[in-house]
Amino acid sequence: MFEPVLLKNVAAPDSHLLSTYEAGGGYQALAKALREYTPDEVVNLVKQSNLRGRGGAGFPTGMKWSFVPKQVDKPKYLCCNADEGEPGTFKDRIIMERDPHQLIEGLAVSAYAIGAKTAYVYIRGEYVTAIRRLEQAIAEAHEKGYLGTGILGSNFDFAVHIHCGAGAYICGEETAMLESLEGKRAQPRLKPPFPAVAGLYASPTVINNVETLACVPHIVARGADWFRGIGPDKSPGPKLYCLSGQVRKPGLYELPMGIPLRELVEEHAGGALPGRKIKAVIPGGVSAPVIPEHGLDVRMDFDSLAAAGSMLGSAGVIVIDDSTCMVKVATRIIEFFHHESCGKCTPCREGLNWVVKVLRRVEGGDGAPGDLEQLEMLCKGIFGNTFCALGDGAAMGLRAALAHFRDEFVAHVEERRCPFH
Amino acid sequence: MTMREKIKEAAARYPDQRSAIMPALLIAQREHGHLPGQVLEEVADILGVERIWVYELATFYTLFHTEPVGMFHLQLCDNVSCMLCGAEDLLKHLETALAIRKGDTTPDGLFTLSSVECLGACEMAPVMQVGDDYHGALDVARIDALLDNLRATTERVASIEPSARPQGE
Numbered sequence: 001m002f003e004p005v006l007l008k009n010v011a012a013p014d015s016h017l018l019s020t021y022e023a024g025g026g027y028q029a030l031a032k033a034l035r036e037y038t039p040d041e042v043v044n045l046v047k048q049s050n051l052r053g054r055g056g057a058g059f060p061t062g063m064k065w066s067f068v069p070k071q072v073d074k075p076k077y078l079c080c081n082a083d084e085g086e087p088g089t090f091k092d093r094i095i096m097e098r099d100p101h102q103l104i105e106g107l108a109v110s111a112y113a114i115g116a117k118t119a120y121v122y123i124r125g126e127y128v129t130a131i132r133r134l135e136q137a138i139a140e141a142h143e144k145g146y147l148g149t150g151i152l153g154s155n156f157d158f159a160v161h162i163h164c165g166a167g168a169y170i171c172g173e174e175t176a177m178l179e180s181l182e183g184k185r186a187q188p189r190l191k192p193p194f195p196a197v198a199g200l201y202a203s204p205t206v207i208n209n210v211e212t213l214a215c216v217p218h219i220v221a222r223g224a225d226w227f228r229g230i231g232p233d234k235s236p237g238p239k240l241y242c243l244s245g246q247v248r249k250p251g252l253y254e255l256p257m258g259i260p261l262r263e264l265v266e267e268h269a270g271g272a273l274p275g276r277k278i279k280a281v282i283p284g285g286v287s288a289p290v291i292p293e294h295g296l297d298v299r300m301d302f303d304s305l306a307a308a309g310s311m312l313g314s315a316g317v318i319v320i321d322d323s324t325c326m327v328k329v330a331t332r333i334i335e336f337f338h339h340e341s342c343g344k345c346t347p348c349r350e351g352l353n354w355v356v357k358v359l360r361r362v363e364g365g366d367g368a369p370g371d372l373e374q375l376e377m378l379c380k381g382i383f384g385n386t387f388c389a390l391g392d393g394a395a396m397g398l399r400a401a402l403a404h405f406r407d408e409f410v411a412h413v414e415e416r417r418c419p420f421h
Numbered sequence: 422m423t424m425r426e427k428i429k430e431a432a433a434r435y436p437d438q439r440s441a442i443m444p445a446l447l448i449a450q451r452e453h454g455h456l457p458g459q460v461l462e463e464v465a466d467i468l469g470v471e472r473i474w475v476y477e478l479a480t481f482y483t484l485f486h487t488e489p490v491g492m493f494h495l496q497l498c499d500n501v502s503c504m505l506c507g508a509e510d511l512l513k514h515l516e517t518a519l520a521i522r523k524g525d526t527t528p529d530g531l532f533t534l535s536s537v538e539c540l541g542a543c544e545m546a547p548v549m550q551v552g553d554d555y556h557g558a559l560d561v562a563r564i565d566a567l568l569d570n571l572r573a574t575t576e577r578v579a580s581i582e583p584s585a586r587p588q589g590e
Contacts, residue, residue: 087500087539125447125484126540128553161434164447167483169538183439183474185481201436244502244543251544286501316543318502332501336538 002230005238006214007254010098016133018140021101027146029217033109034154037220042113046216048224050236054091055081055172055209056285056313058235058302061216065206067196068114074203078116080107081177082123082130082210085169086285087336088316091240092210094252096123096130099214100137104160106213108146109220111158114206118159122177125164134162169340173388174207176342187344188388211240231257235301239315243269246276247319258304262296265319276321280404284313286333287393289400290320309400325420326405327412330398331359337394348391351382355398367413375402424452428467438468442478446485455486483537491526491533493571496550499536502543507560511547512536514561518568531575532568 009015009024021027033042047062068076080103084092095103107119123131138160141147149157168186171177175189178200199205215237219227228236239257241264244250248270255264261283265271272278280290283300289310291298298308305312320329338352355378358371375398383395402409411419422430427448432441445464446456453460456479465472479485495515499508516522519532526533542548545557549564556567 084541085539088502088543089539090541090543093541124541126550129555163434163440164444165482166443166447166478166485168481180443181440182437183442183470183478185477242543244546245505250546282501318505318543320505324505329501329504332499332504336500339538 002238002255004254005218006095006102006211006240007099007252009102010094015098016100016137018101018137018144021099021105025221026101027105027144029220030105030108030112030146031152033112033220034152034156039113039115042109042220045224046113046219049219049227050224050234051212051215051219051227052235052237052302053209054211054215054240054314056086056287056311058312061208061212064196064208065110065114067194068204068206069197070115072204074201075118076114076116077200077203077205078107078111078114078119079174079177079181079200079205079207080119080121080123080210080213081172081174081207082121082127083165083168083171083177084124084127084210084314085172085340086287086314086316087333088242088244088282088285088318089314090242090244091252091315093127093130095210095214095240096127096134098133100130100134101141102214102217103134103210104137104141104146106216107160108151108158109216110206110208110213112156114204116206117157118161120161120163120181120200122163122165122171122181125166131162131164138162168342169336170342170388170390173390176388177207178205185342187342231259232299232301232303235303239300241300242314242316243319244316245319246273246278246321246324247271248273258299258301260296261291261298261300261317264300264317265296269317269319272319272321276323278319279322279324280320280326282318282320283315284311285316286318286336286397287311287389288313288316289396290326290329290404291400292404323420325363325418326401326408327359327363327418328420330401331356331363333397334359334394337390341390345387345391347382347385348387348394351378351391352394354378355382355394362409362412363418365412365415365417367416369413371413372402372406372409424448424463425467428464432468439470439474441468442470442475443482446475446479450485455489457487461487489526489530492531492575493551494533494535496535496537496540498538498540498542498546498548498550500539502539503547506546508536508547511549511559511561511564514564518565531572 014020043065051061052058171180171186173188176186180186195205241253253268278293280292282290302312334355338356341348343349379395379399382391428445431444449460461475465475542555547559548557
């Protein structure tokens with residue numbers, strides 16, 4: 001039986017208060033890091049743990065930290081990406097609403113490791129409850145000396161500020177988030193330079209996701225070997241899975257990285273709704289290519305899902321049953337990407353506009369012969385040719401839907417109607 | 422605190438005043454309900470930044486409204502998880518119940534109806550944000566009860582003497 005790590009406090013009444021967090025051993029990892037480890041030793045510990053970023057890309061966290069130059073004249077910044085916008089994902093919201101001190105402790109330990117004195121938490125503006133809880137938690141942490149100057153008797157000074165987003169999915173892309181933090185339209189930057197060298201205000205900057213930062217105190221408290229002992233060695237640790245869609249028990253589940261998708265959906269989340277059969281599952285938010293039912297034995301970790309032609313992404317697991325039209329799902333997904341395209345580059349801005357028009361006419365029964373080939377041509381024009389990963393995600397998702405459920409697309413064109421209506 | 426003081430306080434968190442435009446716009450929108458041109462100019466003046474920098478943010482981010490919105494902004498998520506749980510039918514029901522189309526405001530100024538992208542609360546799909554609050558696991562009956570509740574709130578407020586009404590933040 002897996003013992004929850006990241007969600008161990010959330011069921012407690014008043015789980016968001018400092019007293020609850022301290023009663024469960026909270027802030028002892030920060031004390032341990034400041035007392036027993038140099039910043040470099042914390043970076044090495046996180047490297048040895050094989051922690052990989054939980055925001056979607058799965059980049060090794062310790063390696064990202066080690067890119068920050070040691071000697072610079074400028075201040076270093078830590079940014080927390082809490083702009084959770086990938087459809088199907090709600091894990092970071094629940095951490096911030098119910099256990100905000102876990103994030104603050106993660107921020108403090110991580111800032112100590114990289115040498116930052118200031119962190120900005122970029123949190124989506126819709127998350128009003130999470131924002132209020134985090135504000136309250138920051139004030140509590142200041143009062144008890146977990147934030148501020150000379151933290152816990154050390155010479156480490158650290159402050160956390162909240163920056164509210166205003167509804168732009170593109171801010172999940174880390175350089176677009178930095179642009180937004182600097183008060184500009186959120187459009188991705190050309191790389192290099194990478195943020196570790198020249199990020200926020202052209203200073204060395206590390207950007208980590210909420211869940212990634214929440215893992216850090218546990219690694220300090222229990223060691224890299226403990227962390228690597230959970231799930232696959234190259235992609236280890238406890239993992240939050242967001243279950244939603246046409247499934248009996250939607251909700252947030254914490255389980256080891258690498259559990260089979262089938263076990264997650266059928267055992268933990270209770271499987272299909274009464275009288276229905278599962279047709280497909282999107283495993284990692286709508287950017288992740290859809291997996292048909294026969295592929296559900298794949299394991300939920302970065303490498304296994306990549307090998308299966310999809311991705312773990314944000315682990316937003318969306319279950320789709322046999323009552324649902326896949327053309328409609330694909331259309332809604334591309335409409336989303338089209339709406340959220342920042343407009344910077346042509347293949348994404350214009351390409352997705354074109355794709356939406358073709359998909360809407362196919363779904364509406366006005367498709368013409370050649371439309372499916374045109375969709376494939378458009379995907380080819382978008383994939384690999386856009387400034388950031390937004391366009392790639394859209395093209396990969398549509399290609400998978402076209403490949404796995406081609407018969408449904410063909411039926412729409414041939415019958416000139418949606419067979420599900 | 423006045424709007425100017427709130428904006429100045431928020432701006433102190435950043436080494437560059439331009440970073441404070443987004444927080445300033447959120448503060449101004451809470452104060453005015455939406456962001457007409459003169460409010461954008463006021464924000465630019467308070468922060469001492471170029472007006473175009475303020476305009477370009479107000480027109481880029483979805484949560485900023487340059488046009489007026491109703492007293493209650495009904496924001497129904499129709500992204501995939503909510504769609505799979507019946508959001509489309511709920512949107513049609515809301516359009517019928519309010520006698521407006523998505524994107525419009527009722528003539529009495531009470532309700533604006535929007536469909537929005539994922540609200541990050543898919544475990545309680547279908548979900549709708551009204552003001553600061555999320556309402557989940559919605560069906561037609563719950564929507565009707567919610568609308569009745571919101572209407573009753575405004576009637577209660579309208580019956581109170583203006584001087585005794587609770588003030589916004």
